[in-house]
Amino acid sequence: MATRVRSAPRELVALLAVALIVALGWAIVLPPFQGPDEITHVNYVQQLAETGEGPAFDTGKGSVSTEIARITEALQFRSIIGIPTARPAQTQVEERLWDRLDDDLTDEQRKDGTGPSPLARNPQLYYGFEAVPYLALQRSNLLDRLMAMRVFNVLLFVGTVLLTWLLATELFGPARRLETTVATAVVALWPMLGFMGGVVNPDTALVTAYTLTTWLAVRMLRRGPTLGRVIALCLAGAAAMLVHGRGAPAAGIVLAALVVAFIRTPAARRALVGWSAAGAVVAALPIAISRLALPSSTGGGGLYGGEVYLGSKFNVTQLIGQTWQFYFDRLAFMSPRLGPDYGYRQVFIERWVTGVFAGLEITYPTWVYDVAQYVVIGLLIALWTAVVVHRDRIARAWPYLVVLGMSVVGQLALLHTASYRALTGGPDPLITGRYLLPLTPLVAIALAWLVGVLPRRARGPAAGGLLATLLLLTLTGLGMAALRFHV
Amino acid sequence: MSSARVAVAVTALVLLVVAALAWKGPLTRDRTPVAATGAPAPVNEIQEITVRPGQLLCASDILLGPRTQEAELVVQQEKRRTPPLVVSVQAGGYRSPPVRVPPSDAGLHPINVPIDPPERTTIGRLCVRNAGDEAATFVGTTELRTYTRLRTSIDGEDVAPDLALTFYERRQVSALGELGGIVDRITINRGFLGGGWFVWPLLLLVAIGVPLLVLGVLYRALRDAP
Numbered sequence: 001m002a003t004r005v006r007s008a009p010r011e012l013v014a015l016l017a018v019a020l021i022v023a024l025g026w027a028i029v030l031p032p033f034q035g036p037d038e039i040t041h042v043n044y045v046q047q048l049a050e051t052g053e054g055p056a057f058d059t060g061k062g063s064v065s066t067e068i069a070r071i072t073e074a075l076q077f078r079s080i081i082g083i084p085t086a087r088p089a090q091t092q093v094e095e096r097l098w099d100r101l102d103d104d105l106t107d108e109q110r111k112d113g114t115g116p117s118p119l120a121r122n123p124q125l126y127y128g129f130e131a132v133p134y135l136a137l138q139r140s141n142l143l144d145r146l147m148a149m150r151v152f153n154v155l156l157f158v159g160t161v162l163l164t165w166l167l168a169t170e171l172f173g174p175a176r177r178l179e180t181t182v183a184t185a186v187v188a189l190w191p192m193l194g195f196m197g198g199v200v201n202p203d204t205a206l207v208t209a210y211t212l213t214t215w216l217a218v219r220m221l222r223r224g225p226t227l228g229r230v231i232a233l234c235l236a237g238a239a240a241m242l243v244h245g246r247g248a249p250a251a252g253i254v255l256a257a258l259v260v261a262f263i264r265t266p267a268a269r270r271a272l273v274g275w276s277a278a279g280a281v282v283a284a285l286p287i288a289i290s291r292l293a294l295p296s297s298t299g300g301g302g303l304y305g306g307e308v309y310l311g312s313k314f315n316v317t318q319l320i321g322q323t324w325q326f327y328f329d330r331l332a333f334m335s336p337r338l339g340p341d342y343g344y345r346q347v348f349i350e351r352w353v354t355g356v357f358a359g360l361e362i363t364y365p366t367w368v369y370d371v372a373q374y375v376v377i378g379l380l381i382a383l384w385t386a387v388v389v390h391r392d393r394i395a396r397a398w399p400y401l402v403v404l405g406m407s408v409v410g411q412l413a414l415l416h417t418a419s420y421r422a423l424t425g426g427p428d429p430l431i432t433g434r435y436l437l438p439l440t441p442l443v444a445i446a447l448a449w450l451v452g453v454l455p456r457r458a459r460g461p462a463a464g465g466l467l468a469t470l471l472l473l474t475l476t477g478l479g480m481a482a483l484r485f486h487v
Numbered sequence: 488m489s490s491a492r493v494a495v496a497v498t499a500l501v502l503l504v505v506a507a508l509a510w511k512g513p514l515t516r517d518r519t520p521v522a523a524t525g526a527p528a529p530v531n532e533i534q535e536i537t538v539r540p541g542q543l544l545c546a547s548d549i550l551l552g553p554r555t556q557e558a559e560l561v562v563q564q565e566k567r568r569t570p571p572l573v574v575s576v577q578a579g580g581y582r583s584p585p586v587r588v589p590p591s592d593a594g595l596h597p598i599n600v601p602i603d604p605p606e607r608t609t610i611g612r613l614c615v616r617n618a619g620d621e622a623a624t625f626v627g628t629t630e631l632r633t634y635t636r637l638r639t640s641i642d643g644e645d646v647a648p649d650l651a652l653t654f655y656e657r658r659q660v661s662a663l664g665e666l667g668g669i670v671d672r673i674t675i676n677r678g679f680l681g682g683g684w685f686v687w688p689l690l691l692l693v694a695i696g697v698p699l700l701v702l703g704v705l706y707r708a709l710r711d712a713p
Contacts, residue, residue, distance in 0.1 A: 011704045011708055014703060014704045017696075018701060018704075021689070021696060022693065024689055028673060031676060032676060079527055079635045081632065082632075083527045083530070083633070088524075091552065091608045091675065093552070093610065095675055140678075143676055144678035178709060181705075185704060456712075457490070460498075460709050461497065463709065465498070468505070475693070476509065478693060479510070479513070482673070483669075487521070487665055
């Protein structure tokens with residue numbers, strides 16, 4: 001193990017360091033509880049750590065514990081969310097004020113955030129992971145516990161970067177170091193991933209689990225199925241589903257990989273069926289335990305917390321029309337879209353590819369999003385052209401493309417269906433850019449492949465331009481956060 | 488010079504030039520620092536706090552200190568002008584000289600009041616006396632999302648809405664000029680990571696280490712590419 005760590009490629013070590021520094025930067029620059037829904041996620045961890053149970057969906061003594069309510073009130077962490085001119089407490093006098101309030105809190109006041117909480121629908125794997133640092137510092141100030149939780153989340157982001165390296169190496173081969181490096185660097189420098197890496201939120205863990213599943217699926221296809229590889233793949237898929245309801249498409253990745261393996265390895269078909277059955281049993285066990293652990297009133301942590309219930313209002317034609325209008329203008333025969341004017345520009349360009357930070361109040365200048373939109377269109381055209389030019393290579397890579405494609409299609413299908421369902425009952429489109437973060441490593445792979453198929457002389461400028469752009473966006477995002485909260 | 492070196496050198500140069508162009512404005516532009524927020528204005532619905540002639544409106548449990556040099560209140564007078572007001576702050580043994588605010592226009596607008604701040608940071612209160620003959624209406628909030636520790640009272644009786652109140656410094660600073668203050672404030676409320684020993688090196692690593700690491704990685708990858 002020690003030898004393997006020492007022999008790790010320097011590029012990988014450097015990129016892990018980049019991910020660590022960037023996410024720690026976000027963890028430090030953002031005042032406590034300024035990540036998306038961070039107050040309620042921290043409360044979930046606290047309830048799980050203190051009582052062994054998460055909050056309930058529609059019952060309970062309070063949506064957050066007395067301790068969290070008091071600190072967010074006393075140090076003004078809740079009242080500043082999304083309000084650019086508001087500042088949190090940032091003096092030692094207020095820090096001491098909290099210390100005094102903290103001394104008066106009872107153990108019971110750390111346990112009373114029992115609900116109601118919409119997060120009760122979330123499975124418990126991520127919160128269990130975050131309960132480790134919480135319990136390690138259980139007797140310390142809440143701010144210590146929060147920062148420890150953020151540091152653990154940072155480690156998940158670093159893990160995602162490592163998994164991207166492994167996935168890229170598996171796809172491109174160890175000789176194509178440029179592609180592997182570019183793909184990993186894209187993930188390490190993706191502004192929204194760094195930001196989410198620095199706060200307490202299961203989205204980062206979902207990206208890690210999703211990337212792990214994809215890597216294990218590709219690895220099994222490359223090296224051939226074995227009992228160990230099939231079980232590892234099934235467990236990774238289960239982990240993604242146990243992190244969040246949005247991890248459900250990981251099951252599609254697992255299934256696609258097993259079907260492709262079945263087609264490609266006729267000699268091992270009988271064994272593969274047995275291994276798959278064993279893998280399904282092993283993966284079903286933690287999922288079943290998790291469902292039992294969740295209170296029945298939570299919706300059971302089902303697909304997207306039950307949002308993808310195809311009830312009586314579900315209309316396939318309307319869903320297709322709604323999804324079309326998310327990306328393009330309405331066609332004459334389509335009914336008008338439900339909900340606000342909210343589409344790929346807001347979700348893909350602003351809140352995923354470039355970034356919107358904290359409580360959505362930290363944004364780049366509009367021209368940055370405009371340029372990003374044209375760059376994305378340009379890259380899509382370039383990618384399509386490269387696919388056509390290299391269609392023979394692409395065709396040979398079909399087993400891996402099926403798996404990667406299933407990952408993309410599954411995630412988008414889930415999000416669009418969930419959004420449509422939500423819009424049939426109200427004005428909230430439900431989805432946002434960070435929900436697409438699990439697809440980032442795949443985008444990074446596509447960009448790295450594009451760099452790799454360019455003429456040799458163009459690769460340097462292309463890779464340099466790509467990484468420089470992401471680096472500038474990341475550093476600018478951190479700088480904007482420092483100015484927003486601390487000037 | 489190898490093509491890898493050229494590519495990395497050009498990338499570094501472009502990075503520097505674009506960063507200089509993009510960041511020069513935000514880093515050097517003067518801005519008025521927000522010293523503290525008593526309570527933010529409501530996001531959705533204004534709650535009016537009406538103060539009749541002679542009444543005393545107070546916002547307690549607010550931060551006062553050397554940086555809280557100007558208080559901003561928001562008034563909302565339907566049709567009549569805002570009456571004259573007298574504003575003072577007090578904390579412990581400290582009491583600022585009262586500041587008389589002349590009548591102002593009708594409508595929704597902020598009133599900025601220069602105050603004489605205490606030399607040391609402390610928790611105190613700001614009071615406004617309606618010195619006119621008409622009622623004064625201030626903007627307040629009862630929204631849960633803007634709820635703070637601030638308490639609002641009129642003539643000693645608590646009222647439900649929190650007074651929207653922000654404190655500013657009476658100077659202009661640039662982000663670069665205020666770097667030390669920014670880092671100092673980042674160290675507050677960060678638990679065991681909230682020391683200058685950690686924050687300064689980390690921010691230096693972010694600003695300098697990360698770009699150097701990325702350029703180094705790019706160089707090695709291009710150099711070794713088949």
